[in-house]
Amino acid sequence: MKTITSRDNAQYKELVKLAGNAATRRKLGRTLLDGVHLCQSYLQLRGLPEQCIVSESALQHGEVMDIVGQLEARHGHVLALPDSLFKAISQVEHGIGVMFSVATPERSVSGPLAVNAVLLDGVQDPGNMGSILRSAAAAGIREVYCSAGSAYCWSPKVLRAAMGAHFVLDIYENVDLAELVRNARVSTLATSGYATQRLYDVDLRQPVAWLFGHEGQGVADDLLSLATHQVVIPHLGQVESLNVAACAAVCFFEQVRQNQV
Template sequence: MKTITSRDNAFYKELKQLATSSQARRKAGQSLLDGVHLCQAWLDLKGAPDHCLVSEDALSNPEVRAIVRRCEELHTHVTAFPEALFGAISQVEHGVNIAFLAQTPRPQQPEAITESAVLLDGVQDPGNVGSILRSAGAAGIRQVYCGPGTAFCWSPKVLRAAMGAHFVLDIFENADLPALVRAARVPVLATSGYAAEQLYELDLSAPVAWVLGHEGQGVSQELLDLATHRVAVPHAGQVESLNVAACAAVCFFEQLRQSRR
């Protein structure tokens, strides 16, 4: 284990840049996975990270020691920092100070959608995007296509909200959603609060692609026009509509229920 104590260390400066700049993370093709849960999930599902980062005080935590031990067994670089320095790397308040530096997965995008998938059309809130990823992973959906304007999936807030779902998904950024819908080999269902078709009236026993839209404006008119179905989630009461992440969860798990029926 190496220890860095200087704020002027070049590697430490690089880590601070990655922690605070989405542009830096995109350019480097690297992500910071912050906290015990994300680090454990990466080890279990993806294997060794590029680097394990830990504060000296956190080494007294049994979960942290176990993660560090696994990293050392995998011959991963481990670097410790004083608590004051680690604070500039971590985006988690009152968390356990351990993080991984890892290559951001860049899967090869298929030519056409042939299995269940999620298309995010300008979903801007990182918490919503993370919740949608988490629900998709839990429901057995494996592909997520993010159109322009959608929150960067590998940002710290999205990573925390998704709770490790990233590592069981193929995530495609800056996707051409209209082209994907035109080429799709499965039905495409665009969610809309104004749709005539109701979710529970549809046959979801086979793969489908879900289109979820911007928190305020919803799915774009172009994608609504291209979709096989426009779908509404029925609800009672005076509330106008569901939050996009809640809508996604209802849709995904109705599909899962029908596929297991």
């Protein structure tokens, strides 16, 4: 275990930039997983991080000590910081004081869609993005494709909202969704408040690609025109539409329900 006590340390300065600057995260191809749950999930599902960063007070916490013990047993890198330095790079209020620095995977689309997947066209809110990823993982979906205008999936806010879903998903960013839909070997279902076909009337017992759009504008018209089906989720209350993350969850678990009947 290495200890840093100075704000002027070059390694610490890089952590500060990584914590607070999206451009730095993209440039370095790294991000920070803040909190016990994310760290435990990464260890279980992905293995060793590039580095574990802990606050001095967290070293008295049982779950943190277990994480540190696993890393040291496997010759992982652990960095200890005074509480004041750790708080300067953490975005979690009242957190326990542990985070991982990890590489963010870069994936390129290698072939046509042939399995259950989620396509996100300009979903910009990090909370919505994380919730959709979490629901997709819970529904057994493995592939997620995001357009260039979508929120960065590996940002701290998205990571916290997804609660570890990233580590069981294959996430593709900056994807040409129109080309993906045109070449897909599965049906594409786009949600639209103007559709006439109800979600519950579509046969979802085979793989499909779900297409969800921007919080305000919805799915772009060109993508809507390419979709195999445009579907609507009927609702009774006096509201215009569902939140995109809620809409996605309803769709995913209607497919789960149909496949369990």
